Amino acid sequence: MQTPRQTVDLVAERDLAFVEAVAKESGQDLKSCYQCGNCTAGCVYTTDYDIPVHQVMRLVQLGHKERALSCRSIWLCATCQACTTRCPNNIEVATVMDVLRHMARRQGYAPERLVKSFADGFLASVARHGRVFEAGLAAVFAIISGKPMQDAGLGPAMLSRGKLAFWPHEPSGKGKAEVADIFRRFKDGPPAAAKPVETSGEDAK
Amino acid sequence: MSAMLGYYPGCSQSGTAAEYDISTRACCKALGVELTDVPDWTCCGSTPAHTVDHHLAGALAARNLLQAEAAGLTRVATPCPSCLAALKTADAHLNGQGADESYRAEVERLLGRPGPGPVESVSILQVLFEQVGAGAIKKLVKRPLTGLRVAPYYGCIMNRPPGLMAFDDPENPVAMDEILAACGATVVDFPFKTECCGAAFGMPRLDIMQRLSARILDTAANAGADCVVVACPLCQMNLDLRRGQVNAASGQNIQMPVPYFTQLLGLALGVDEAQLGLGKLVLPLAPALETADRRERTREAERAAKAAAKNGANGSKTNQEPSRKEDAPCA
Numbered sequence: 001m002q003t004p005r006q007t008v009d010l011v012a013e014r015d016l017a018f019v020e021a022v023a024k025e026s027g028q029d030l031k032s033c034y035q036c037g038n039c040t041a042g043c044v045y046t047t048d049y050d051i052p053v054h055q056v057m058r059l060v061q062l063g064h065k066e067r068a069l070s071c072r073s074i075w076l077c078a079t080c081q082a083c084t085t086r087c088p089n090n091i092e093v094a095t096v097m098d099v100l101r102h103m104a105r106r107q108g109y110a111p112e113r114l115v116k117s118f119a120d121g122f123l124a125s126v127a128r129h130g131r132v133f134e135a136g137l138a139a140v141f142a143i144i145s146g147k148p149m150q151d152a153g154l155g156p157a158m159l160s161r162g163k164l165a166f167w168p169h170e171p172s173g174k175g176k177a178e179v180a181d182i183f184r185r186f187k188d189g190p191p192a193a194a195k196p197v198e199t200s201g202e203d204a205k
Numbered sequence: 206m207s208a209m210l211g212y213y214p215g216c217s218q219s220g221t222a223a224e225y226d227i228s229t230r231a232c233c234k235a236l237g238v239e240l241t242d243v244p245d246w247t248c249c250g251s252t253p254a255h256t257v258d259h260h261l262a263g264a265l266a267a268r269n270l271l272q273a274e275a276a277g278l279t280r281v282a283t284p285c286p287s288c289l290a291a292l293k294t295a296d297a298h299l300n301g302q303g304a305d306e307s308y309r310a311e312v313e314r315l316l317g318r319p320g321p322g323p324v325e326s327v328s329i330l331q332v333l334f335e336q337v338g339a340g341a342i343k344k345l346v347k348r349p350l351t352g353l354r355v356a357p358y359y360g361c362i363m364n365r366p367p368g369l370m371a372f373d374d375p376e377n378p379v380a381m382d383e384i385l386a387a388c389g390a391t392v393v394d395f396p397f398k399t400e401c402c403g404a405a406f407g408m409p410r411l412d413i414m415q416r417l418s419a420r421i422l423d424t425a426a427n428a429g430a431d432c433v434v435v436a437c438p439l440c441q442m443n444l445d446l447r448r449g450q451v452n453a454a455s456g457q458n459i460q461m462p463v464p465y466f467t468q469l470l471g472l473a474l475g476v477d478e479a480q481l482g483l484g485k486l487v488l489p490l491a492p493a494l495e496t497a498d499r500r501e502r503t504r505e506a507e508r509a510a511k512a513a514a515k516n517g518a519n520g521s522k523t524n525q526e527p528s529r530k531e532d533a534p535c536a
Contacts, residue, residue, distance in 0.1 A: 025259075027305075044401050048413050076413070079252060080361035080401035085375050092366065101256055114409035119253035122405075126248040126265070132216040141408050150411060154446055158221070161485045163446075169219040173245035175268075178317075182264045185315045 010062060018065040026099040032089040033057045039083035039093045049073035053083055053093060060096065074100040075112035117144050125168075127183040130176035133168035210332065211278030212240035213269060215288040215438075216248050221446070222285075222438030224482025228467035229284045229329050231480040235471070236337045236345065243273045243281060249291035252405055259298075263308065264315035266295035270324040271316070284329040284467070286363040286437045292326035293369050328363060330436050330466070331372045334380040339387040347475030349389025352501030353494065356395040356430035357381040357466070358421060358444075360437040364399065375399070381436060381466050388473035393428040397421050402443045415454035418443045422451065422459045431493040432462045434469060441465060445487045462488040 023030050033054075040052040050072045051059070059068040068074075074097050083093035110116040118141060125137045142148045158164040170176050218226035233240050250265030270292065273281050283289050298308050300323040313320045333342070359378045367375040376399065382392045402421055403414030422444060425433045435441045444451070445463040452458055464486060471481040483490055 027303075044417055045413070047416075048410075076406075076410070078361070078401055078404040078406065079255070080404065081365035082361065082399075082401070084366040094366075098255060098259070102258060105257065112409070115406070118405065118409040119256050122251070122253040123257065123261075126250070126254075130247045131219070132248055132251075134216070134220045138408070145409070151408065153449065157446060157487050161487065163221045163223065163485060165220055169216075171245045171247050175245040175247040175272075178268060179247045179265065181317055182261070182268065182315045185317065186258065186261045186264070190311070190314060 008062075008064065008067075013066070014063040015065040016063050018068075019060060019063045021103070022060050022096065022099055025102070026092065026096045028091050028096055029089075030057070030061055030091070030096070033061060033087075033091055034089065036088060038086045038088060042082040042086050044080070044082070045073075045076050045078065048076050053077070053097065056100070057091075057093065057096065060100070068100055069104045069107060070109050070111065072111045073097075074104060075110070075115045077101070114145050117141070123183070127180055129168040130171045130179045131169060133165075135164050135166060136168060208280060209241045209278055210239065211243050211273045211276070211281035213243045213246055213249075213273070213281050213283040213288060213292070213326075215283055215285040216251075217438035217442075218284060221442055222465075224485040225284050225438055225441070225465045225467065227480060227482040228465055228471050228476075231476045232333065232467045232471050232474065233329070235474045235476050236333065236342070238332060238337060240282065241276070241278060243269060243278065244276055245272060249288045251287045251291060255291070255294070260308065260311040260315060262291060263295045263298060263312040266291040267299065267312055267316060267320050270296060270321035270326075271318075273324050274321050278324070280325045280327065282327050282329050282332045284436070284438075284465075286328065286360055287439065289326055289328050290362050290369070292324075296321075296324055296326060297369060328372065328436070330363065330380055330384075333470070334373075334384060339383040342384060342470070342474075343387040346388055346473045348473055350385070350469060350473050350494075350497070351389045352497035352504070353390045353469075354393050354429055354431045354497070355385050355390045355469070356393050356425035356428055356433045357385060357398060358395070358402075358425070358433050358435050358440060359398050360435065360440040361399055361401040361404070363436055381434060384466060384470060385434060388470055390469065390473075393425075393430045395425060395428050395430065397424045402440045404439055404443075407443055407447055411450065412454070414443055414447065415451050418447065418451045419455035419457070422448075422461070423455065423457065426457075426459050426461065430461060431496050432464060432490065434466050435463055436466050448488060460488060460492075462486055462490045462493050464490050 035054055035058060037054045040046055040054040043053050046052050056068060056073055077097040079094045081094050087093055121137055121141050122132060125133050214226050246269050248265060249269060250262040254262035254265050298304060299320050309320055364370050364373050364375045364378045373380050378398060386392050400421060401417055403417040407414045433444060441463055468481045468483060
């Protein structure tokens, strides 16, 4: 892949609070990345990325928040953990990508809209049923994706093999309600008094 | 192993991957591994939860660890690598080295009660490999998979990251290889054991899944495999159910089946086929088994012919032998 060339203003775009926030949320020593490129070399998604993962790491080191949070790469990382496994400096690169995705979500970035919708749809299914209702998720996703026919051809094969449940297999006991409570508390957020101080790098876009 | 072993099936195993659950239970039964289901289990959060928020992911997984704890289970086995990663991550952050108090506090707020103490999670693969062992399996094989050429595909997170998963080699895992070899199968040299298949991108980015899954199938086919053997429900779905989509994108027509390792192990152990869910595979396993059988019979015939030729050469010399050799199919 041709890595994109870009002229950057190192000082003007630097946001040190962002660097600190990523380090804190991921628990990783970002400074120890010396740009060997091992993460990118092993990443099977590099062809789909707009910025290769080692460059994402560099952007984070430099505090280039806008570029790091607006890229597609952080949404296309599948957390396959090849990068983390191969980093010579023991940086959990996949965790850093995860944290960037969390921040991007909070700030309203979603250049890969369907990847975000899929995760949202999956969790909505879990919140409602306590477990993922696969057929329901597939049906909902077919509609919101605007590609209703993409997986329609899989239906007959699943149906004839008893793999398409029309009703969710919900947990037998209190599980369903307890999972719904977890999602409700997550949505409500921490009580106002105990709310953690938002880092300055997290101001709303 | 006196403590009870918990069993967390995971959502896929009650739906699209029902055969993984069925065959896992059948193999464990045949091998004397007793499983106690985690009561009233719920979704572990899987990949979507951790991509949204680490505390949410932690709470969804931790609820299941609490369920296990309440049932007196301190060790929980799951067939699914994604469930395994979720359960292990939650336990590591709550109870492992460098556990973080603020993480625990937020997870407990989401749970609405104190979080779980240490609960060890393991894969079914690890249980079968370490607790039972390939040697013991070999002794129990009733119907060896002789001649079946298998490409063991572990998927990306069964062994990664190694610090968390702490099982087998992260670059060249061998547990499935050794179990399948114990079953009598021939394990082909398969360099894509841990390459990602496209995971959950089948729905949102079909093109990516197609490209990545095609590479895996292509490599397995080039290695001369009769089937790709998996240990992950998502890998299985991408390589089997979505095969038409993958073949359409790659322009190939690869038809090799993708059974779970527990299905092949069950077959070898002589478990009744009805208990292995073979009929749930989209690409049927039977042709691969027949190919293996045919190959094995041909090899036997060749061996016999060679032996006969040798005996013939020792005795009266005839000129028939070379021509018969030429008729034999190439290896």
